[in-house]
Amino acid sequence: MRRLLSFAVILVLLLTFPRLRTLTPLVVLSGSMEPYFNPGDMVLIEPVNASGVQIGDVVAFHPAWAKGEEARNTLYTHRVVGIIRNATGLYFVTKGDNNEENDPAPVPAQNVVGKVTIVLPYLGYMTRHNPDRRVLLAVYVLFILLPGIYILVSTLRELSERPVVARRKERLQLISSRYSRLVFPKKALSIFIGFLLFFTVLLTPRLDSASDGFANGGKLPVLLISGGVPGYVYLNPGDSCACNYTSAVNAVLPVQWLVLLSGMPLFPRSLALLLALLSTLMLYPLWTSRFPNVEVKRHGPRFI
Secondary structure (H helix, E strand, O other): HHHHHHHHHHHHHHHHHHHHHHOOEEEEEOOOOOOOOOOEEEEEOOOOHHHHOOOOEEEEOOOOOOOOOHHOOOEEEEEEEEEEOOOEEEEEEEEEEOOOOOOOOOHHHHHHEEEEEEEEEOOHHHOOOOOHHHHHHHHHHHHHHHHHHHHHHHHHHHHHHHHHHHHHHHHHHHHHOEEEEEEEEEHHHHHHHHHHHHHHHOOOOOEEEEOOEEEEOOOOOOOEEOOOOOOEEEEOOOEEEOOOOOEEEEEEOOHHHHHOOOOOOOOHHHHHHHHHHHHHHHHHHHHEEEEEOOOOOEEEEEEE
């Protein structure tokens, strides 16, 4: 099972690596696109031909209304809400999902750097762009200093005990070869069904009828996904709206992830199925067991 999981991870990395090399990371510094992504998140920007940009895409661009150094060094990541084609060229009308008005001026096509492909929540806190020095210090200690010390100590210990380490590895490999892993299908199925029920309940929102449409009567934020722009409505507990939607789900995952996954057939039931499957695979020690390999040989009148 461990080999199967390792193979799956390696396969995913091999399939995505060519695309990852073309992506540019940017750290979100403002809340203009909340809740699609939030300050402290990291967004990956994929280069795109401006002629292929469509209404509803979230693009990174140099603001046309900025001057001098600000125009060259500043990047906005806002949603395209309109496209203008005239004798002077191609322009995009942009707007932050959390802003009430459009951006001050249309963005020329040549100012567009790329399109937002994926959002990595909170990863921006690990960069220098985070203004909170306490968070930077905590991230540095937890993710850089302590792992670095551990790697250094482990390397020095391995160098000083190389013969001992080699013999220990040989012994572990010998012990491992003497065991096989037995799968218990009934236990795996029960764990999978338990996770499936849990994620189904977790993702299912409570929408009540209201005078102006629908109200979020639950304790979790609800995401109503539709085909318009920006393509979703975010309802905090107690909020209501008069809107049409194609899918409704509790916002227990980042909004951008849910909007992208909404293209799955039978969403959000298929999402619950996927999460249950992944959770079950991660807990494979609960439904598998190691047992020694016993070789039966005929020795005279007895079996040993």
